[in-house]
Every structure is written in C-alpha cells, then in structure tokens.
Amino acid sequence: MKITRIEAIPFAIPYRKPLRFASGEVHVAEHVLVRVHTDDGLVGVAEAPPRPFTYGETQESIVAAIDKLFAPEVVGMSALEREAIHARLHRTVGNPTAKAALDMALWDVIGKSLGLPVTELLGGYTDRMRVSHMVGFAAPEQMVAEAERIRAEYGITTFKVKVGRKPYTVDVEACRALRAGLGDDVELYVDGNRGWTASESARALREMSDLGLTLAEELCPADDVLGRRWLVQHSEIPFVADESVTCPGEVTRELLAGAATAISIKTARTGFTTSQRVLFQCEGLGVEVVMGNQIDGQIGTMCSVAFGAAYQLTSQRPGELSNFLDMSDDLLAEPVRISDGTVQVRAQPGIGIDIDPGKLAHYRQDG
Template sequence: MKIIAVEAIPFRIPYRKPLKFASGEVRDAEHVLVRVHTADGVVGVAEAPPRPFTYGETQRGIIAVIETILAPQVIGLAVTERERMAARLERTVGNPTAKAALDMAVWDALGRTLDLPVTQLLGGYTDRMRVSHMLGFDDPGAMVEEAERMQADHGINTFKVKVGRHPASLDTAVVRALREALGPDVVLYVDGNRGWSASESARAMREMADLDLAFAEELSPADDVLGRRWLVGQVDVPFIADESATTPAEVTREVLGGSATAISIKTARTGFTTSQRVLHLCEGLGLEVVMGNQIDGQLGSVCAVAFGAAHRRTTLHAGELSNFLDMSDDLLTEPLRIDNGELLVRPGAGLGVEIDDDKLRHYRLDTC
C-alpha cells in the first residue's frame, strides 16, 4: 500500500459559456489531474481546480508544488498513514487545492485497495445528496431561463445566485426576478464573493428581505473586520463564510469573532481529511454547513458528493454539485447524471470512477 509515484497532469476543457462572478471570470476548466500510484498497482485520482483570484494558485503552480515539494513528502508512505501525510503537507504554507487533490487521490487509492467506497470509509450516512446549482452573472431573463432549464432537465430546486455587482440593484433585480418566476417553494441564496462593502451588503439584503433567502455568503471582504461583524448583525439569515474560512483555525476565528454563522466546505480546497476536521468543528459549534463548489469538473463533483453523503450534517442542505453541467466535456468514462434534483454517490471501490484515456490525451496540455 506504499505510495511510489505521484502525477500532476494539466488539462483544459472549455466551458459552454463564461462563468462570471464578483471575484473573477472563468472560460475554461484549466485543472490538474492528480494520480497517486501504489506499489500494489492501485491508482487513486482527484482533480485540482486552480483559482488564482481566490487562493493565488495557478495550474503551473499546482504542478510545480506537487512535483517538487508535496510528492517527495508522501512517496514512501502507506495510504493508511493519512495523519502523518497531513502533518508533512502542512509544512508547506498555502497551496490548498494542490494539497486537497493529493489527499483525495490517496483516499481513492485506499478505497480501491480495501475494495470499499470512499463514502463508507468517511462515514457512510447515505448514498445521495440534493443538488444546488450556481447561477453566474447575467441579465435577469437569462438567469431565470437557466434556472428553469435546470428545474426541467434535472429537477433542481435550489439555486445559489452570484451577486456583488455595482450597483447592487443589478443583482437585487435578478434575485427578485428569480423568486417571482420560480415561486415560493424554490430555495434561493446569494453569494457576493466579497464584492460589496458591508454597507452595500446590508442595503441589498434589506431590499431583498421579502424574498425568503436561505443564506447570504461572503457578501463583503473578510479583512474588513469591524464592517463584517456589523454586517452579520444586520442580516437575518445565516451568513456563510467560504473563502475566508478554509481551515479549522479560520473557521474558529470567523465564528468566534462574529464574522460568520455558517460554513461552506469545499473538498477541492480541504480534501477529505481537513474537511472532516472542519465539519467536526462545525458540529461542535452548532453551525450550519453547506457543501460548496470550486467550479469543479465531474471528478471534483464526485469527491464533493462522496464526502457530503458520508455525513448527516452535510446532507441537511442541498450541495453545490452541478457546475460540471457548464463544461463542454469531461474526463470520466461514465458521465455523471443529476436526476430528480439528486446526485448519487458512484458505486464501486474508492470514488467509483475511471478516467477516459482518450479524452485525457485530447485535453491534456503536457506531452504524453
């Protein structure tokens, strides 16, 4: 079960349309496929989606840190030595998605070795999650049309609406249009990606007070300490910390400092090992939890649903598991399907997926 090699393979798959939000815009999935090889011939896989405007990572940077720093730290360890592995990876500051992908690929290799699904190794609570779909910046008519299509085609009835534009009325108009078109039974919540000031956020939330929003996420910058605390006191729905709370220590800081009342867990940035630490901390603090999305491809979404379905608390709200629908293609031999608003855990050992070698050759950016 010892790790003998780690691969970091860059690939690019175009999105069907640009995904726009307050902190950036994405036109292509320029991700990194991570493969962990063991001495027994087992290969575990995961993907790292760089978000330079959020965490400072780039595709080239992820490859470099894995090949030159992280891989040498884990080669020679057994896939069961996850705590020792985590301690070694923590020596390197930052690089969250590189570490997360390596961690999840090791868990996949462990599951394949033991012939058990990762979801069962993590907790085994259920085999599915309800799905929330993220709606990026667009005009009200286009966003309503997309939401209605997601309802009709996939049964999705929960939507995270990207906000944070200037003026804020652009976004409050969108949310109002969505509520009027979709009706009272659809769950709506907003995510500002730190785009508004605290005062702008409070004003926008007052304008949307009658729209029955479920959450507000990262409306203003986390480093505006006093403004953020003031804002959370003005908002009458749970305030989700996302990119401001990527470690257990940051969760503690945000919550005890009064800057958040709920947490987004993204396996793409905390893997399975650190995600469990964050989740257990949230359970101890009595916080609501939402499974977030790093604009993951299908492999990343498989990881997210494997973790979310493994624990009771992460199934209480719909998880953000559908952004792979915006991609023009993917790498899996068997594509994911969202039916009746749910995404099922893949059956089989590990993550239950296989990479299509022909597609990987087509989309990879390095030489085979």
C-alpha cells in the same frame, strides 16, 4: 501499500459559456489531474481546480508544488499513513487545492484497497446528495431562463444566485426576477464573492427581505473586520463564510469573531481529511454547513458527493454540485448524472470514478 509515484497532469476543457462572478471570470477549466500509484498496482485519482483570484494558485503552481515539494515527501510512504502524510504536506504553507487533491487521491487508493466506497469509510450516512445550482452573472431574464431550464431538465429546486455587481439595481433586480419567475417553491440564496461593502450588503438584504432568501455568502471581504462583524450581527439569515475559511484555524477565527454563522466546506480546498476537521468543528459548535463548489469538474463533483453523503450535517442541505454542466466535456469514462435533483454516490470502491484515457490524451497540456 507503498506510494511509488505521484502524477500531476494539467488539462484544459473549455466552458460552454464564460462563468462570471464578482471575484473573476473563467472561460476554460485549466485543472490538474492528480494520480497516486502504489506498489500493488492501485491508482487513486482526484482533481485540483486552481482559482488564482481566490487562493493564488495556478495550474502551473499546482503541478510544481506536487512535483517538487509534495511527491518527494510522500513517495515511499504507505497510503495508510494519512496523518503523517498530512503533517508533511502542511510543512508547506498555502497550496490548498494541491494538498486537497493529493489527500483525496490517497483516500481513493485506500477505498480501492479495501473494496469499499470512500463514503462508507468516511461515515456512510446516505447514498446521495441533493443538488443546488449556481446562477452566474447575466441579464435577469437570462438568469431566469437558465434556472427554469435547470429545474425542468434536472429537477433541481435550490439555486445559488451570484451577486456582487451593483447591489441596489442589477443584483436586487436579478433576485426579484428569479423569485417571480420560479415561484415560491424553490430555495434561493446569494453569494457576493466579497463584491459589496458591509453597508451595501445590509441595504441590499433589506431590499430583498421579502424574497425568502435562506443564506448569504461572502457578501463583503473578511478583511473588513468590523464592518463584516456589524453586518453579520444585523443579518436575519445565516451568513456563510467561504473564501475566508480555507483551513480549521480560519473557521475558528470567523465563527468566534462573529464574522460568520455558517460555513461552506469545499473538498477541492480541504480534501477529505481537513474537511472532516472543519465539519466536526461546526458540528460541535452547532453551526450549519453547506457543501460548496470550486467550479469543479465531474471528478471534483464526485469527491464532494462522496464526502457530503457520508455525514448527516453535510447532507441536510443541497450541495453545490452542478457547475460541471457548464463544461463542454470532462475526463470521466462514466459521466456524472443528476436525476430528480440528486446525485448518487457510486457503489464502486474508492470515489468510484475512472478516467477515459482518450479524453485525457486529448485535453492534457503537458504533451
């Protein structure tokens, strides 16, 4: 099962509405489709969603890294040589989503070669994931209306609220409106994308202490070392590290420094192989995890579902699996469906996804 060719295909699909959060704003999903071809005719597929304001990658840099750095190192190797491939990729620093997409496409190939879903290869704990929906920046009444629609249409009852604007007015008001509008039978947690200071975060959490928030994610920058440690020590709810934990070493640093008490795992930045390493770190330390979202399309969503459903710890909490609903279209031949607040693992070999060739031809950016 030799790797014969690796493709990095840029594509662009508009969002129905801009996605706004403290670290940036996105109008178009400018992602990269990664395909790994083998000598026995198998093709593994994954998606790399660049986030320049978070990881420094762009669509162009991902294509260049795969074409010029990674493909020459990997072509000719067996898809089963996962650890050797992992070591070769990590000779190059950075480029997390480029590495992650290539890793997941390799797992897709392996699953297809064995006739087994990737979820079973990874762990096979369950066949579905509960879904959490991200509510982005808008006027409070609009945020409530969106959450009510999502609950009614998809059965989702967990909502991640984007904060990081004006902590004592706009953000607190939005969270209060959501609790009042949705009632006490939904779960709410907040994500600041590093938009507040430590002192602003502490005050905002105090002002929202009666709202029953379950998690607080990246409220202030990890580089504010002492301030963040002080904040986490005074937080009554788990503090989730996300952008600050892009590799196992950073996970260790944040946890042992007391700068986080929970970890967000995103397959879009750590693939399946490194996500396993992060998960087992957290499991060994007794740390809670949440399956995060890199504003993935449907391809990335199914990768997150495949990994999250494979393990008990990752499937305990709803995963952030619904951002694709904001995209005007996607590349999958069979769209992802959310039913009763869950997404099911697909029973097909590999990740269980097929690309619609007509859609790819329409949205690809390389001619």
